[in-house]
Amino acid sequence: MATISVPIGERQTQSMPHWTEYFRWTVDHKIIGVQYGVTAFVFFLVGGALAMLIRWELLTPALDTMASGTAYNQLFTIHGTIMIFLFVIPMWGAFGNYLIPLQLGAGDMAFPWLNAFAFWLIPPAGILVIMGYFVGQAEAGWTAYPPLSTLFSGDGQTLWAMGAHLLGFSSILGSINFLVTILNMRPEGMSIWKMPLFCWAQMATSTIAVMATPFLAGALTLMLLDRVGGTSFFDATQGGDVLLWQNVFWFYSHPAVYIMILPGMGVLSEVLSVHSRKPIFGYRMIGLSSMAIAIVGFFVWAHHMFTSLQPELRIPFMVTTMIIAVPTGIKIFSWIGTLWGGKIRFTSAMLFSLGFLSMFVIGGISGVMLAAIPFNYQVHDTYFVVSHFHFVLFGGAVFAIYSGLYHWFPKVTGRMLNETLGRIHFVLTYLGFFFTFFPMHMAGMLGMPRRVAVYAPELQTWNVIISIFSFILGISTFVFVGNAIWSVARGRRAGANPWRALTLEWATTSPPPAWNFDEPPIPFEDPYGYGTDAATAYLDAIDRTFGVPEPPRPNITGGNSPEALPSPAGD
Template identity: 40%
Template sequence: MTTLDNSRAHDFGGHGHHEGSYLTPKGGFFTTVWDWATTVDHKKIGVMYLVAVLFMFFLGGLAALAVRTELLDPVRTVMVQAVDAQGKPLLDADGKPVMKTEIVGQTLARWIPPKGGEITSIDYGNQLYNRAFTLHGAIMVFMVIIPSIPASLGNFFIPLMLGAKDVAFPRLNLLSWYIYVTGSIFAVSSILLGGVDTGWTFYTPYSTTTDAEHANVVLMVLGAFILGFSSILTGLNFVVTVHKLRAPGMGWFDMPLFIWAMYSTSIIQVLATPVIGITLLLLVFERMFKIGIFDPSLGGDPVLYQHFFWFYSHPVVYVMILPAFGVISEIIPVHSHKKIFGYRAVAFASLGVALVSFLVWGHHMFASSGELGATVFSALTFLVAIPTAVKVFNWIATLYKGSIALTTPMLYALMFLFLFSIGGLTGLPLGALATDLHLHDSYFVVAHFHYVMMGGTIITFVAGLHHWWPKMFGKMYNQFWANVGAWTVFVGFNLTFFTQFFLGTQGMPRRYASYVSEYQTLHIWSTVGSYVLLLGFLIHLFVFIHSLVAGRKAPANPWGGLTLEWEAESPPIEHNFAHEPIVTHGPYDYETTVPPHWSAKDYPLPHLPANAH
């Protein structure tokens, strides 16, 4: 640990005010590329993660749109124009084209020829659909949501918020990024080679016996396995950083709540990810060498796989949502200039959620487990609701008597409260045993976890990006168009997923390429919503590009935040701070502190009552 202390003592200060922004190119094009590729600067690594994650989000989004488009129509057969052997349209006696029914797979086969050229049965259309939803799930979970906030915003802002120069292990940090890219390349090559149709959960025995190409399944599973290491190393790095690199004067309860959330997240990542690593490796061995761990025809137990899988994948739900809680806990105080209500309750709720998250994996298996297990897991599941609800109450209470500015990040934070409340409350009928036996594996579940994962994590990721964008790139963006984008996303999101609650209660199962036509109306609304969602994200993309090209220069502290990253320049200099910051106020003491870079004239302090602490 001495090296860490030394680095703090020597590197701050000295060459302070002459240092340029971390974005300043180091020379010509190739020098700059080499500089980025070999950088150990947490800010550059954060930006590289951001670019990689957004690219994967684009791929996963394309798969989602393919899925939604396929579901516009329930039919298993389509009417097409009949042709003769020469490919000319057949005409009847009146000169009208002759129509005939054919299976969707035959139609698709004309556009996208199947490998091997033989299958034109119903299977072919379904196979494409099954691959699309598997890719969507696997990419969004393993390559987008899990690394989104921790790896990009976390990497960039944890050291800044702690007043540190970098994370504890900068080289390990760069390694995690390369591991992430390697894992993603495995997964993407599996797609390019024809894709897999196992679902992102890789349930056995289907995943060990599917006729999707052997190598693809192994590639995809290995991809997820490799990504796990990126997750573990990043988590480990953050835990050590939080323990060892806090600025002088910053005790545990002086840390911003984003740090608390990232700390809880990192603990889950370090503890739970090895389990999925082992499980996925067992799956690869099972698939390649037919060992008989999960395959019942060899004496294995397929439900064992589900236990292993969810023992990781449930805590990972909190790896996805806890960072979002952290971002919201930053945005709401900053944009309402109000001390967060119940700081300790929010901090401990993060840890409480992290702890209970390890005890609820069985609620994914109510329809497959015995009565006793199901009952215990149902009870434990309701326990998670309490710390989560406490957080929502605290955020809303923070708004009371605030000074609320409806900036884009704040607008998104309020939308998060709306969407996440729906996501959380619709978890109740899934946690209750009787209703879950009906709703399990239906569109109700699909809607529920999209409200939590997308309405929670992705919306917050976009909120955080807008909150910290001026700090990261030193440019402001057009607030009006960003707000238009936010409202478009909000409308599109609700249209896409609220309809799916009704589909679920009415009996529409998940992962269906075709369905009975009674569900069509709701499916059409849902698909239209997904296009609106696409439009919203495109607006954001253009706003960001416009900001980078023509945005006005961002001040160091545009929103009046009190946490340490706002003391740094926008964009920060290479070593973050010209002088090592010393913490003299709490992260949310808006009633007693003028924000850094602001004057007392811009920020009049309120009159404090005599009994205020």
């Protein structure tokens, strides 16, 4: 016998905070979440525009759009830095801030003030990084290898390092907040084994961030001292060691790859289960594999340095790198197991999650290829590597971000995103992405080096194909932007739980009130227990409490897509 109990609020609708609230210092985790998200997305647009410039330059084998090779170096440096430090990592901060307290049934994060402080470090840090571009000669790539970053770059590189320092600090503070909230603020009845998998993913991510980011701080301190303090830690002519930077930097930055991808895996676990109406397959294994990735991720950093590593260390790092594919594989098979036999609804959120599954697997396979030392030697610093990490970071992280945005947009705004535009967005993104980055494998194996503006003429065909599809990919972003702007104002009202999901963020109004829940909510016994009578009763109770979503309006484009509708049957 199951007892179903849900809190009942008195309001049926809740409006979003006034728009000016989003430009102020506030300690409300939801507003901070939106601040993170919008800021990160603006940086995404800036970083994307720089990518378009890169691809425009590479349409021809000669240097034409850019004034010099240095200008091109600056372009990809700021592109990479923005996408990693100012888009993907803060965007997961947005999801974490908005969702973790709600999924745990809490009123706010553990340290609301610290939360706001962590966010407000990001805009000045972003400005410092971008000033690095305008001041000049921050040109050492996002990896900032010395001696280019210490001896040959201009003042912009100093600003870049200061910005990265601030971003790292912000990341540590945010992660402490996530960890304490997750470990301490779960409601009664929600053991760690009944926690939503997104929280598991954020817990693993935060563990990595708090342990690894101080290494970046250490490395950047040394770099800044080399640049402005007259030291020579990385100057080989003075007895310094350039490989020292690579070791310390990658000790942070390889785990940072998992900082960027693990929350996406958490999103996938939520979306695939909800939109296929199936209990998650292998809950514990998915949760534990996140922690396994977090731990093993600390033992693989030197695979970025195979060509400069001591020979006796290459095999161990090759082995650890291959081992990390195991927990990742566990997740992939668990997700496929979740989908298997489910009542799949091809919503935009689901499509992007499926896009993640297919694209991330390609990135994972090319990762295993790169882990093999002989192969790595052949394609080191070529476009094969560029392709690999874009399959992981765009095909993985960005697809998951889009999936999460389509899934939780109704909770944040109280309105549904337009599904027709969502599908157009998906198709353009999927095709644009695939045909931008897959041909890079071939270009790389044919010898196209990364980080060059001038290349062999016989590679132009590949580059033209890549550039054309990258422009399509760029355009696809604006379909989403248009959809979001239109939907905030005119989208169909979502109701509290439009997807009939079981996790706690859906057991309050959309958007939630400032205090999140009128009463401490009682979590359903299994956050992914779809398909049972108990689950249906719980979901019906939420509908009775908070009201059901507005029915579709057939005259509105996309509003009548049956798959996009809540499905009372088949829970």
